Amino acid sequence: MALPIAPRGLVADLITPLKADRSIDETGLERLLKRVAPHVQALLLASPHTGEGTALDPAQRRELLERTRAFLAPSPMPVMVWVTQDTREETHTTLRLLSQSLHPQGSSVPVFWVDTPLYYHSNRGLPDHYRVLCAASKQPFILHNDPQVMEAVARPFKRRNIRTAILKELATIEGMAGLLFSGTLERAHHYRKACRPESRFRIYDGDESHFLDHPSMSGTASPGANLAPRAWHTITRSSLQLSDSEKVYPDHLQQIWELGEYLRNLRDLYRPFPVPAIKGVLAHMDIIETPTCTTPQKDMTQTVKKMRHLMGQFGDA
Amino acid sequence: MVIRQAREVLRIEAEGILDLIERIDHEFVAAVDMIMRAKGRVIFTGMGKSGLVGRKISATFNSTGTSSLFLHPAEAIHGDLGMVTPEDVILAISNSGQTTEINTLLPILRDMGAKIIVFTGRIESPMAHHADVVIDVGVEREACPLGLAPTASTTAALAMGDALAVALLSRRRFSQKDFKKFHPGGNLGQRLSIKVKEVMLTGAHIPKVLIGTGILAAVEEINAKNMGATLIIDSDEKVAGILCDGDLRRAFLKGEGIYGMKVEEIMTPLPKTMSEDLTTGEALALMELHQITHLISVDENGRAKGMVHLHDLLGREGFRTNGITDCTERSGR
Numbered sequence: 001m002a003l004p005i006a007p008r009g010l011v012a013d014l015i016t017p018l019k020a021d022r023s024i025d026e027t028g029l030e031r032l033l034k035r036v037a038p039h040v041q042a043l044l045l046a047s048p049h050t051g052e053g054t055a056l057d058p059a060q061r062r063e064l065l066e067r068t069r070a071f072l073a074p075s076p077m078p079v080m081v082w083v084t085q086d087t088r089e090e091t092h093t094t095l096r097l098l099s100q101s102l103h104p105q106g107s108s109v110p111v112f113w114v115d116t117p118l119y120y121h122s123n124r125g126l127p128d129h130y131r132v133l134c135a136a137s138k139q140p141f142i143l144h145n146d147p148q149v150m151e152a153v154a155r156p157f158k159r160r161n162i163r164t165a166i167l168k169e170l171a172t173i174e175g176m177a178g179l180l181f182s183g184t185l186e187r188a189h190h191y192r193k194a195c196r197p198e199s200r201f202r203i204y205d206g207d208e209s210h211f212l213d214h215p216s217m218s219g220t221a222s223p224g225a226n227l228a229p230r231a232w233h234t235i236t237r238s239s240l241q242l243s244d245s246e247k248v249y250p251d252h253l254q255q256i257w258e259l260g261e262y263l264r265n266l267r268d269l270y271r272p273f274p275v276p277a278i279k280g281v282l283a284h285m286d287i288i289e290t291p292t293c294t295t296p297q298k299d300m301t302q303t304v305k306k307m308r309h310l311m312g313q314f315g316d317a
Numbered sequence: 318m319v320i321r322q323a324r325e326v327l328r329i330e331a332e333g334i335l336d337l338i339e340r341i342d343h344e345f346v347a348a349v350d351m352i353m354r355a356k357g358r359v360i361f362t363g364m365g366k367s368g369l370v371g372r373k374i375s376a377t378f379n380s381t382g383t384s385s386l387f388l389h390p391a392e393a394i395h396g397d398l399g400m401v402t403p404e405d406v407i408l409a410i411s412n413s414g415q416t417t418e419i420n421t422l423l424p425i426l427r428d429m430g431a432k433i434i435v436f437t438g439r440i441e442s443p444m445a446h447h448a449d450v451v452i453d454v455g456v457e458r459e460a461c462p463l464g465l466a467p468t469a470s471t472t473a474a475l476a477m478g479d480a481l482a483v484a485l486l487s488r489r490r491f492s493q494k495d496f497k498k499f500h501p502g503g504n505l506g507q508r509l510s511i512k513v514k515e516v517m518l519t520g521a522h523i524p525k526v527l528i529g530t531g532i533l534a535a536v537e538e539i540n541a542k543n544m545g546a547t548l549i550i551d552s553d554e555k556v557a558g559i560l561c562d563g564d565l566r567r568a569f570l571k572g573e574g575i576y577g578m579k580v581e582e583i584m585t586p587l588p589k590t591m592s593e594d595l596t597t598g599e600a601l602a603l604m605e606l607h608q609i610t611h612l613i614s615v616d617e618n619g620r621a622k623g624m625v626h627l628h629d630l631l632g633r634e635g636f637r638t639n640g641i642t643d644c645t646e647r648s649g650r
Contacts, residue, residue, distance in 0.1 A: 185325060185328070185329075186328075188457075188458070189328065189332045192332070192336070192457045192458075193332070193335075193336065196336055196339055197339070199440075203457065212462055212463065213462050214325065214326075214329055214458050214459065214460055214461075214462065215459050215462070215463075215464070216457060216458050217438070217455065217456060217457050217458060217459070235463055238463055238464035238465075239459065239462075239463055239464040240464070241412055241413040241438075241467060241470070242413060242415065253465055256463050256464065256465060257463065257465065259463075260462060260463040
C-alpha cells in the first residue's frame, strides 16, 4: 500500500491537556479537538515545544494518539506524533508501542511519526538509521530540525542542525514524508534546494513567526492554532494561495492584514511562555480542565487577561 | 531592519528562480516544440497578478518573433473567445492551479482544438489536468506575508516565460533584421523609425528612362545610379513601370533577342508605391509583403518624387541620401 503524502497547510501544534495529577485530560482533549480540528489540515501531538513531548512517557503519547484518532475517525485528517526519546533504543521502543496502538483498528486516520533525530543520534549514520526505521514502520516519518530543542540537550559539540547533505540523502528514503523546520531562512533555502528533487517531500515552517513573514508553501505547525484556529486557517489558505475569498468580498486584503496583525500580536503575548499562556487561556475558557504544565508554573494571570481581551475582539474568546 | 527585510525578500525571490533551473525538463522542450509547430499564435491567459505576468511575457514573445496576445479569462467567456482559433496555443498561468475562471475556460479552449500549456505551482492541480504540457513554476516560499500579494511565485513565472521566449528565439534563429522589425523604438530599430521622405533618393538621383529606351541604355542608367533598377516614365514624366535586375534576368532566360528590345517590353508595369510619410520600418514591411526590393513615392500626377531600395533600409552603413553615403548615426545628425 502506498504511504500517505504529508498534507499542505495548517498543522495545529496541539497542547496536551493535563489534569492536576498530570494525567491526560480526556474531556479537555475532546473539547480542544472539537474547536481546532475543523480548521486544520493535520494535528501534531506531543511536540517538544507545545505538546509537553519531552515530559510525556510512551504510554501517555499512546493514550494521546488513541484518543485523538478515536475522536477524528472516520475523518481522514492526518495526525503527526512526536516519537523522540532520549536514546535510540528508547525511541525504538516508543515507536513500537505507538505502532501497536494502530492495529488492528484499521482507522482511516493517517499517522506520521515526527522525530528529532539529533536529540539522540549524530548526523553520522543517520540515513542508515532511518532506512531501518522506515523499513520497519508502516507509517511515514517527518523529520524535525530545531536548534532550540537541541540546546536543551546541552551536550557540548553536538550539532544542532541536520547537515544539508545528510538531509538530501534522507529525503530520498521511501517513507520519509517531510521536515518540520525551525532555523534560519538561509538554512531553509539550503534544505529546500537539497530536497527539491523529492517533490512529495514537504518542508513545514516549524516556527509560525516565519510563516507569518515569509510563508513556506508546504505550510506551518502552529501553536497559535490552539487559540485562534479559524484565523490561522484563513491566513494559511491565503498564504498558500488556496483561497478564492478575495472574489467574495472587496476588502479582502484589509481583513487578511488585520487577521495577520491579530495573530502576530497574540503570538507576541504568549511567546515568552507559550504553553502556560495558551493553557491558561484555554482553561479560562473551560475548554481544558486545568492549565497544568510539565514545565515550572508561571503566574500568567495578566498575560491570559490580555490574550482573552485580544481574542474577544476577533470572536475567539 | 528594512535592509535586512529587503535582502531576505531578494534572497527568497532569487532562490525561487534558481529552483526552476533543475525543473527545466522534457515538458519545457515539449512546450517549445508545440509553439514552434503551431500555425496560430500563443495566447496568454491568467487572472490578477498572473494575468499581468501573462501580459508581460506576451509582450516579450511579440518582441522576439513569436506572435502572441493576451486573453482575459473573464472577457473570454463574454465573447473574446472569438479571437481563439484551433491553431493557437494557449498558455495559462496560475500558481494555485485553482483559479475558477481559468478552470472554466480551459476545457472550452481544448474543445475548440487549441493546445494548452500551463504554468503552475501545483502540478497536481485541476488546471494541470486540462493541459497538454505542464511547466512547474512553484516556489517553496513567498516573500510577501499572509498571501497579500504573490511575490516569488510571480517572479518565477515571469522568469520561466523569459526562458521560453529566449528558447523560441534561439530555435527560430531570430535575426537582427527581425529584431529591428519589432523594435522601432530601440537602438537597433532606430534606423527603421525615421520617415521615408528623409532618406529616399529624389530628383536627378532617381534612375529613370523614357518609354521607348533600349535595354542597354536602361542598364547603363541602372549602373550609373546604383539602385539595381530604373523607373520607366512617359513623356509627361509619369511613372509607367520599373525595370529591375529580376526583369532583366527573366528576359535573358526567355532568349528573345533582348538587346533589340525596348524597356516597356520587359518592365514591370505599375510599380508599388508608398507614401513618403511612411517610416522606413513600414516601408520594409511593405517590401516584404510584396516580395520586392524597391518602393517609389509619386505625386498627385503620378510623377516620381522619391525611391528607396531594401538595402537602404537595412544596410549597416549610413543612409545613402541622394547618392551620398552617410555613415553618421541618425541621432548625430
